[in-house]
Amino acid sequence: MTSKASSVPYTSLPSIPDSYPQNVIVLSYYHRPPNHILRRCLLFTTAILLLSSSVYLLYPSDPAIQLSRIKLNHIRVNSSPELTLDASFSLTIKVENRDFFSLYYDSLVVSVGYRGRELGFVNSKGGKIRARRSSYVDARLDLNGLEVIKDVFYLIQDLARGVILFDTDTQVEGDLGLLLFKIPINGRVSCQVLVNTNNQTVEHQDCYPQVRL
Numbered sequence: 001m002t003s004k005a006s007s008v009p010y011t012s013l014p015s016i017p018d019s020y021p022q023n024v025i026v027l028s029y030y031h032r033p034p035n036h037i038l039r040r041c042l043l044f045t046t047a048i049l050l051l052s053s054s055v056y057l058l059y060p061s062d063p064a065i066q067l068s069r070i071k072l073n074h075i076r077v078n079s080s081p082e083l084t085l086d087a088s089f090s091l092t093i094k095v096e097n098r099d100f101f102s103l104y105y106d107s108l109v110v111s112v113g114y115r116g117r118e119l120g121f122v123n124s125k126g127g128k129i130r131a132r133r134s135s136y137v138d139a140r141l142d143l144n145g146l147e148v149i150k151d152v153f154y155l156i157q158d159l160a161r162g163v164i165l166f167d168t169d170t171q172v173e174g175d176l177g178l179l180l181f182k183i184p185i186n187g188r189v190s191c192q193v194l195v196n197t198n199n200q201t202v203e204h205q206d207c208y209p210q211v212r213l
Contacts, residue, residue, distance in 0.1 A: 060176045063103060063129070063187040064096040067170060067207055068136065070193055072200045077159065078145070083152055085119075087112075089141045093170055095187070097129040103185065104128050105174030110139050113167040115151050119143050126174065159197060166193045 073088035091110055097103040104126070111121035122141040129135045158164045168191045175182040191207040 060183045061098055062185050063172060064098060065170050065172060065187045065189040066094040067191050068092045068094045070202050072195050072202060075197055075200060085146045087143045091139045093137045094134055095129060095137060095172055096134040099176055100131050102128060102130055102177045103174060105172050108137050108172045111169045112141055115154055119146055162196060162198045164195050164197055166195060168193055
C-alpha cells in the first residue's frame with residue numbers, strides 16, 4: 001500500500017525594503033524631584049499662611065462702642081422767666097476691646113443733642129480694658145436751665161405728642177499697647193433716642209457706629 005504525501009502550498013512573507021520609513025520613539029527616564037525641594041516649598045507656603053494670619057489677628061482696630069442703657073431721670077420745661085429745659089440722663093456705655101493687646105483709654109465723652117444742636121456733654125475718666133474684653137462705663141448728664149428758644153416751636157409739638165427725639169454721640173480715645181509701641185485708637189457711635197415725656201422712659205433707640213476717615 002502506497003501512501004501519497006499531500007503537498008501544502010507555502011508562500012514566503014515579503015521582505016521589508018530598506019527604503020521603507022521607520023519611526024523610532026525614545027522615552028526619557030522620569031526623574032522625581034528631590035525631597036528637599038518639596039520640603040522648601042511646603043515650608044514657604046506654611047510661612048506665608050502664618051504671616052497672613054498674624055497680620056490679620058494683630059492688626060489694631062478701633063474699639064466697639066455700644067450705648068447699653070439710657071435712663072431719663074427727669075425732664076421739666078420751665079416757662080418763667082423764660083422758656084428753658086431741665087433734663088437728667090443716666091447712661092451706661094459698653095466699650096469692647098477686640099484686639100489681642102490691652103487698651104488704655106484716656107477719656108470717654110458723651111454728648112446729648114436736640115434737632116441737630118448739642119445740649120450738653122459729660123466727660124468720664126479713663127481706664128484700662130484687657131485684651132478681648134469689655135468694660136461698662138456709667139455716666140450722668142444733667143442739663144439745667146437750657147435755653148430752647150430757637151427750637152421752641154418743635155419742642156411744643158414734641159411735648160404735645162408726649163415724645164422727644166434726642167441725639168447722643170459717644171466717643172472714646174486712647175492707646176493700644178502693642179509690645180513696646182503705643183498705637184492711637186478712636187471709637188465713636190451715634191444714637192437717636194426716643195424719650196417718652198409722660199412716664200420719663202426711653203421707648204426706642206437706634207445706634208450706628210461712625211466710620212473714621
